[in-house]
Amino acid sequence: MKIMVAVKRVIDYAVKIRVKPDKTGVETQNVKMSMNPFCEIALEEALRIKEAGMASEVVAVSMGPAQCVDTLRTGLAMGADRAIHVDATGPLYPLSVAKLFKALVELEKPGLLILGKQAIDDDCNQTGQMVAGLLGWPQGTFASKVVLDKEKQLATVDREVDGGLETLCMDLPAVITTDLRLNQPRYATLPNIMKAKSKVIKKYTPQELNVEIKSDLEVLQVTEPPKRKAGVIVSSVDELIDKLKNEAHVI
Amino acid sequence: MQKWRATRRLLLNSYSSKSRFDHPRSNPISDHSTTISRSSSGFESWTSRIHYRHFATAMIQRNPLFSTLNSDDINYFKGILGEKNVIEDEDTLLFANTDWMRKYKGSSKLLLQPRTTQEVSEVLKYCNSRRLAVVPQGGNTGVVGGSVPVFDEVIINVGSMKQVISFDKVSGVLVCEAGCILENLVSFLDNQGFIMPLDLGAKGSCQIGGNVSTNAGGLRLVRYGSLHGTVLGIEAVLANGDVLDMLGTLRKDNTGYDLKHLFIGSEGSLGIVTKVSILTPPKLSSVNLAFLACKDYSSCQKLLFEAKRRLGEILSAFEFLDNESLNLALNHLEGVRNPLPPAMHNFYVLIETTGSDETYDKEKLEAFLLRSMEGGLISDGVIAQDINQASSFWRIREGVPEALMKAGAVYKYDLSLPVETMYNLVAEMRTKLGNSAKVIGFGHLGDGNLHLNISTPQYDDAILAQIEPFVYEWTSKHRGSISAEHGLGLMKANMIFYSKSRETVQLMASIKKLMDPNGILNPYKVLPHSIVSYS
Incomplete structure (x- = not known):
């Protein structure tokens, strides 16, 4: 079985986000870009499944500008066998990405598609669900535990839901999206970085995959959240009560 | 948007809660100093x-x-x-x-x-x-x-004196009051696209005036040099209340004796630093970090030699720790894991590069590391792929002093030694103390600065007698310094002769006497008590 994993290139989550002065988006020039942390978890899970002998190959896929290749190299250095880069320059929304994945799945025929539950840049949390819908595959989203049964071609997925865990059992092929506590991703070791250099990254354009990139959404403007006001030190309990009553209107 | 932030928070609070960039306060203790929870x-x-x-x-x-x-x-x-x-x-x-x-x-x-x-x-x-x-x-x-x-x-x-007075974006010269907390200056400069030329684990608490007064070193010294180079001016108050305005912002100023240097590293014994003017380097976007394993100390040295030649212009930190230090960090710090596949290695090295071209720098570092691995200098290694990974590597190195504190009593020695012989001291100390104490060595290999730490369950004068004066004598014999970056303070005021000649110390005493005739400034420290006499 082959596993396909989505890896997205995003602004490193430790970077302080700055909104562009013209409010068209966030600043990405001279900003550290890294693999989306949920995608790292997705890739780690795929690698563990392969190492457990349940899969034969892990293919990492990234979509976006040419620099996505760097993110794919990281994926290859973690242990993915090969990679696919869908070269697209404009903005990509979840539905377009899902359609591109559908096309790639039809080409590559993986038995499992693993994605992060969401990307930390746009926080859409839609791609996994949409691609499952387009493919007509079952989906296990927000996975905190994944167990595969090779013989019966089944996946058992624990999902973290409000108030506890939900366990789903589904037939393969399936779509799984990963939550934070699923695993702890590995580091890229020097021997693996070396090996990654000779691994293949295949390039497609959306046209080659017969997907038209368009969106019904338009970003009007991006603004920073309002700045938190500095607190005040009150001098007495009475003043506090007065402020809570008359200024904050909470009591 | 709320959710977006929640995700980031969740990420931060989970596997990266020790992020050096986001939670410096959660990483309180470094080899210099610390933040302690003061609730x-x-x-x-x-x-x-x-x-x-x-x-x-x-x-x-x-x-x-x-x-x-x-x-x-x-x-x-x-x-x-x-x-x-x-x-x-x-x-x-x-x-x-x-x-x-x-x-x-x-x-x-x-x-x-x-x-x-x-x-x-x-x-x-x-x-x-x-x-x-x-x-x-x-x-x-x-x-x-x-x-x-x-x-x-x-x-x-002077913690209430915490204003930034001016910042010149062209020259990068920052003028500020002495009570500014280092981390606040770091954030201030970050918004301007600059960084502080020094970085240390205590940045959440330590003040720039104290940094200057103690000539704090830290992790970036190998790249940006000591505060004697980066501090351009100082305003200080003498014991008699006279204010010395030497708050220049010039890189070059050869007019008479450069007295500001007397206040850098004199630990407040000659005057109180009230304002500082400091040259700050631009913040470069491409930072890479590798955590490496070496089989012996000689490989670490050769690696340093090679790194200076092959990574010279982008090298920004070269730190080392021994296997005992790593184990201590793994055992005593929460959420710390060994970045390398489990195997016995004797030494670990962190190499950080800082440059302006992500792709070029990364290729350069990778090529250097792969070459060093083929040449046998490195036994294994990992390269951080994102800032979170980099933070977790730094957490290990910066967390060693904190781990030492948790392990029990610790005898700390901060020594400058020739890189070649540096680690011999650790080995000799181990032989001398046998099973009675845990001896660990780590530090700024790029600066020839060893942090020798001896850890025991509790303080014991018998152990101390075995360490001192042996450590000082050994250092003196190898023409090292008994205080590389921590200062002499009270602990080593009487030990100064291990590193400085009698004549030199005499002149220091004369300067002290001249500037502080009554000896009221930070008494009993820095200079030996025998030599500082007052009438």
Whole structure:
């Protein structure tokens, strides 16, 4: 079985986000870009499944500008066998990405598609669900535990839901999206970085995959959240009560 | 948007809660100093565990020429500083009297918090006339007992002087008051696209005035040099209240003796630094970090030699730790994991590069590392793929002192030694102490700075007798320095002769006498007690 994993290139989550002065988006020039942390978890899970002998190959896929290749190299250095880069320059929304994945799945025929539950840049949390819908595959989203049964071609997925865990059992092929506590991703070791250099990254354009990139959404403007006001030190309990009553209107 | 932030928060709070970039305060203790949680509730349990080493004070007599504080003095200070900035509260004083390692404790009854240079001047002028001894205190993160009183010295903390005065975006010169916390300066500069030329684990608490007064080193020294190079100007107040305005912003200024250097690293014994002008480098976007394993110390050395040649222009840190240090960090720090596949390696090296071209720098570093691996200098290694991974590698190196604190009592030595022979001391110490103590070595290999630490369940004079003066003698024999970046403070004031000649120390004493005739500034520290006599 082959596993396909989505890896997205995003602004490193430790970077302080700055909104562009013209409010068209966030600043990405001279900003550290890294693999989306949920995608790292997705890739780690795929690698563990392969190492457990349940899969034969892990293919990492990234979509976006040419620099996505760097993110794919990281994926290859973690242990993915090969990679696919869908070269697209404009903005990509979840539905377009899902359609591109559908096309790639039809080409590559993986038995499992693993994605992060969401990307930390746009926080859409839609791609996994949409691609499952387009493919007509079952989906296990927000996975905190994944167990595969090779013989019966089944996946058992624990999902973290409000108030506890939900366990789903589904037939393969399936779509799984990963939550934070699923695993702890590995580091890229020097021997693996070396090996990654000779691994293949295949390039497609959306046209080659017969997907038209368009969106019904338009970003009007991006603004920073309002700045938190500095607190005040009150001098007495009475003043506090007065402020809570008359200024904050909470009591 | 709310959710977006929630995700980031979730990420931060989970596997990256030790992120060096986002939570410097969660990473409190470095080899220089520390942030300690100063909540009043936590303080009770903290103080109950204190086990001071009174050996230092036991040998020192309070200078009988110093006056003792009386109510007139306190009223006078209140007149200058206002009631609020004259602190006699016992809890606050307990903190200010105690160093973070809980080794040194004074019995000062007064903490003053001046807000301007003028106030510092008036306070010192008065103290000098009354012969009241003072101890200048910054973030109180020192490790040699230099920032706490020995007896009843008045504590002067300039933490209220925390304004950035000016910043020149073209030259990168920052002028600020001495009480600015290093981390706040880092954030201020970050918005301007610059960084501080020094970085240390205590950045959440330590103040720039204290950094300058102790000539703090840290992780970036290999790239940006010491504060003697980056500090362009200083304003300082002398013991008699005179204000020395040397707050230049010029890189070149050969007009007479460059006296600002007297205040860099003199640990507040010649004057109180009130303002600093410092040259800051631009923030470069491409930072890469590798965590590497080496089979022996000689490989670490060769790797340093090669890194300087092949990564020269982008090399920004070269740190090492031995296997014992790593184990200590893994055993005592929460959430720390070994970045490398499990295997026995004797040494670990962190190499950081900072440059302006992500792709070029990364390729260069990778090529260097792969080459070094083929050449056998590196046995294994990982390269951080994102900032979170980089933070977790740094957490190991920066967390060693914190792990040492958790492991029990620790004897700390901060030595400059020729890189070639540096680690022999650790090996000899291990043989000498056998099973009675855990001896670990780590530090700034790129600067020839070893942090030798000896860890035991509790303080034991018998162990101490085996370490000292052996460590000092060994260092002296190899023409090293017994204080690389921590200073002499109280701990090593009498040890200065291991690194400096009698004539040199005599001249230092004459300078001290000239600038502080009554010896009120940070007494009993830096210079040996035998040589500083007052009449």
